[in-house]
Amino acid sequence: xxxxxxxxxxxxxxxxxxxxxxxxxxxxxxxxxxxxxxxxxxxxxxxxxxxxxxxxxxxxxxxxxxxxxxxxxxxxxxxxxxxxxxxxxxxxxxxxxxxxxxxxxxxxxxxxxxxxxxxxxxxxxxxxxxxxxxxxxxxxxxxxxxxxxxxxxxxxxxxxxxxxxxxxxxxxxxxxxxxxxxxxxxxxxxxxxxxx
Numbered sequence: 001x002x003x004x005x006x007x008x009x010x011x012x013x014x015x016x017x018x019x020x021x022x023x024x025x026x027x028x029x030x031x032x033x034x035x036x037x038x039x040x041x042x043x044x045x046x047x048x049x050x051x052x053x054x055x056x057x058x059x060x061x062x063x064x065x066x067x068x069x070x071x072x073x074x075x076x077x078x079x080x081x082x083x084x085x086x087x088x089x090x091x092x093x094x095x096x097x098x099x100x101x102x103x104x105x106x107x108x109x110x111x112x113x114x115x116x117x118x119x120x121x122x123x124x125x126x127x128x129x130x131x132x133x134x135x136x137x138x139x140x141x142x143x144x145x146x147x148x149x150x151x152x153x154x155x156x157x158x159x160x161x162x163x164x165x166x167x168x169x170x171x172x173x174x175x176x177x178x179x180x181x182x183x184x185x186x187x188x189x190x191x192x193x194x195x196x
Contacts, residue, residue, distance in 0.1 A: 136185050166179070
């Protein structure tokens with residue numbers, strides 16, 4: 001008989017629970033690595049302590065002055081996301097037009113009349129998956145927050161939500177953001193799969 005895991009993780013939310021037979025029967029529960037849980041618990045305790053210290057000092061996050069540069073960065077990130085989406089749409093239109101032209105030219109070379117409504121081949125599975133991944137990145141509110149986060153904040157996010165600890169001295173901010181985006185996309189895809 002297989003050994004029962006000590007902990008379970010809820011798909012989607014990432015919440016960790018102690019194993020019970022009732023929870024294990026749920027389709028949205030998967031075994032959780034105790035090391036991941038340990039890192040997440042430690043990170044949550046550190047965050048709680050920092051919040052309690054700030055509260056004691058009378059400096060809760062909602063009472064702090066919002067830095068205008070952060071607001072501008074958020075607006076710039078949103079604008080960049082919109083521009084990248086528009087670029088993707090236009091590139092896709094160009095790809096379709098080129099495919100239609102190629103098929104028409106092939107038909108002409110064979111001496112056939114080009115089909116009036118020639119359509120390109122369907123996307124490959126990889127293209128469909130990447131398009132879906134980009135849609136998640138563009139629309140997910142949690143991913144949008146990464147644009148304004150520091151290395152330490154993203155490291156804490158990864159610890160609290162995924163049990164991943166990073167050596168900040170060896171990791172660039174952009175690499176850390178990419179890792180956070182990848183983990184978040186995996187979690188969203190996991191939730192989508194569980195809801196099918």
